Amino acid sequence: MSLTEKEISNLKKLVKDRVENYPDLAGMVAAGRLINKSGWYEAKDKKAYDAIIQYATSIRVSKDGKAQVRIERASKKLKALVEKM
Numbered sequence: 001m002s003l004t005e006k007e008i009s010n011l012k013k014l015v016k017d018r019v020e021n022y023p024d025l026a027g028m029v030a031a032g033r034l035i036n037k038s039g040w041y042e043a044k045d046k047k048a049y050d051a052i053i054q055y056a057t058s059i060r061v062s063k064d065g066k067a068q069v070r071i072e073r074a075s076k077k078l079k080a081l082v083e084k085m
Helices: 005-020 025-030 046-053 076-084
Strands: 034-037 040-043 056-061 067-071
Touching (some): 005 076, 025 034, 025 046, 040 046, 046 067
Antiparallel strands (some): 040 067
16 A cells, blocks of 8 residues: 555654654753653643643653653654655
8 A cells, every 4th residue: 555645745744743843851841841850751831741742651640649751752763854854
């Protein structure tokens, strides 16, 4: 089964969007929008949560009932692929 030109274009756009919209985790922690606890990130507001949740690989609830997520690392392979597109 081969993909149509439109499907290929949509896949390229999805990959490009994923790479370009990867959140600046260090900046968000420095700004106080995220808390980093041993590799687990806890969002301080809804906007920060929305920015990181699509990159979550695991989720847990802390002892005080707050959601914490583990975030996938930025993919160097995807970034290189986008540069070639």
